[in-house]
Amino acid sequence: MTSNRVKGPIKPKISTMPRNKSEASQQLELYKLITEKQRIQKELQLMEQRLQQLKNRLTVLNHQIDSTEQTIQDLRQANPTIPKMLHPSKPIAQSSNFQAFYLEY
Template sequence: MHRSQARGRIRPKISTMPRQRSEAAAFLNIYKLVVEKKRLEQELKSLDERRKQICDRIAVLNQHVGNLETSVDQMRATDANPKPLPTPTVQSNSEPSDDFNTVFLDY
């Protein structure tokens, strides 16, 4: 599983060498900021889509749980007199053995 960095403030990427103050350096910084902004907007959009998918799935699961609970309640109502469990019948082998007994349970 992919582990991301600890959640917190998003830190800007830092170059190892500071650039000289010039018009080109300023445009480069503008470009880097715009690219980072687009990346973050795309990430936010994908997170919103994923959140919507999760909410939709939760709604479907809640509906299924509700349907199953309703069917269980209906089964309980129709089975007001539950059937008793059958009693097991014990049959021993026709040839008695000292080592063990055979038991047959009918359900």
């Protein structure tokens, strides 16, 4: 399982020794900047894909929740003989008609 720690700002890679200002050193610096830019763009693209997957899954789950809740309501209306204690939204009536039975196995 991956950890969900918050990472700080992305810091650029630094060289151990400063280079002399030359065309070659500037070309190297340009290459490093371009590759870092490409890496970050790719990472952002992957994050956007993952975000879309999560949003799609939430949509499906919300639909399933609504459908299941509607099915429960339909079943309650179709079969009113279900004991009151199975309906959490309805208060349980206090009754002195308590019946008990024992099962032997």
